[in-house]
Amino acid sequence: MTWHAVADLTEFEDRPVLAREAGGVALALYRVDGAVYATQAHCTHAGVSLAGGEVVEGYIECPAHYGLFEIATGRAQGGPVCRDLATYPVRVEGTRVWVEVGPDGAWR
Secondary structure: OEEEEEEEHHHHHOOOEEEEEEOOEEEEEEEEOOEEEEEEOEOOOOOOEHHHOEEEOOEEEOOOOOOEEEOOOOOEOOOOOOOOOOEEOEEEEOOEEEEEEOOOOOOO
């Protein structure tokens, strides 16, 4: 597993979700109540980018079919989504956001 610098906290000032890439893996980064989380970038239902979704009380709503995922765990919250999102470890050093991704895109 390798840590990748993917963002700066200041980038969240205008939006709660950022689209990024680390180690060949497309990611969605979220800032919720001061904490930063990382999941796979696309909805497990229709493959739509979650970066265009709305963050509501700790959940990301897919912009295509309004499926909900819990951001902290990646858990799908019912139809139309039924598969969880992959999640990735995050650490913040100063204002830099780092995500840990395996060489084969491995996740927790």
